[in-house]
Structures are given as structure tokens and as C-alpha cells.
Amino acid sequence: MTGQTKSTAALLAILDAFAEVASAGLKELDRLVLVKGQMERRLRRRRKNSSLPALIELVLARPVVSAGCIAAELKISQRAALDLVAELGIREVTGGGATGRGGSCRIARTCSSANPNHAASCH
Structure with a gap:
């Protein structure tokens, strides 16, 4: 050649x-x-002030979020964050269920990119 x-x-x-x-x-x-x-x-018939739309945007923007991150970003309790996660049917990575171990579960959706704007506020 x-x-x-x-x-x-x-x-x-x-x-x-x-x-x-x-x-x-x-x-x-x-x-x-x-x-x-x-x-x-799943948003149909929800209250107008529901945190569910914001959770949808958050989990689509980040490949993995913790219950603590969800709570901090949406300004809700970790228990409320876990309840919203259960309502959306998002998969938990760590196992143990959404009600287990003090709300420290990590929630994942499969995606290959992360939103860097949220990196500083979610840990």
C-alpha cells in the first residue's frame, strides 16, 4: 500500500x-x-405541585442518582424521594428494595452520559 x-x-x-x-x-x-x-x-391525575415531573427530568439527566441526591435536588425528604422512585418504577442498583437501609439506595437508568451541571450538587 x-x-x-x-x-x-x-x-x-x-x-x-x-x-x-x-x-x-x-x-x-x-x-x-x-x-x-x-x-x-404516570403524571396523569397528579397534583399540580407534584415533584414527579422534576424527578423524571433528574433521572433522565443523570445515569445514576441517590435517594439523597433526589431529596436535595427536589427539596423533599429521602422517604418522599424513595416513594416517588417507587411510583415511577425506576430500578434500584444496590438491591435491598427502595425501603431498605436508611434511604441510601442508588437509582439507575441505563444511559452512557451524565449531565455535568448536576455533578456538583449530587453526591
Whole structure:
């Protein structure tokens, strides 16, 4: 192979990788839109001052949040945070159930990116 052929092959490989990553990103975006719609359906017949819409936005913005983080961000108790998590049906990563061990569970949704704006306020 000549130097130009190698460069062209390398450039094509990079472009193929970009296309794959873009495709994966679009699939993830479609999945998140679907999940958001499913969670928002649970908002029907809720009080206007419910914390549930804010919880939906929080869990979509962060791949993993703790009950303490939810409580701090939404300005509610950890018990209320755990009750909202149970109502949304979000999966808990640590096991033990949403009612276990002092509200220190970590709640997860599957996502590959985190919102850096929340990193300082959630621990």
C-alpha cells in the first residue's frame, strides 16, 4: 500500500467509526424519548405541585442518582424521594428494595452520559 492509500483507508475507518457512534447516539436518544413518554404517562391525575415531573427530568439527566441526591435536588425528604422512585418504577442498583437501609439506595437508568451541571450538587 502506498502512503496515500493508507491515509485514505485510515480516514474511511475513522468516518465509519463516527457513523457507528452517531447511529448509537440516535438509538439512545430514541430510547430516552420513549422512556420519558412512558414516565410522563404516570403524571396523569397528579397534583399540580407534584415533584414527579422534576424527578423524571433528574433521572433522565443523570445515569445514576441517590435517594439523597433526589431529596436535595427536589427539596423533599429521602422517604418522599424513595416513594416517588417507587411510583415511577425506576430500578434500584444496590438491591435491598427502595425501603431498605436508611434511604441510601442508588437509582439507575441505563444511559452512557451524565449531565455535568448536576455533578456538583449530587453526591
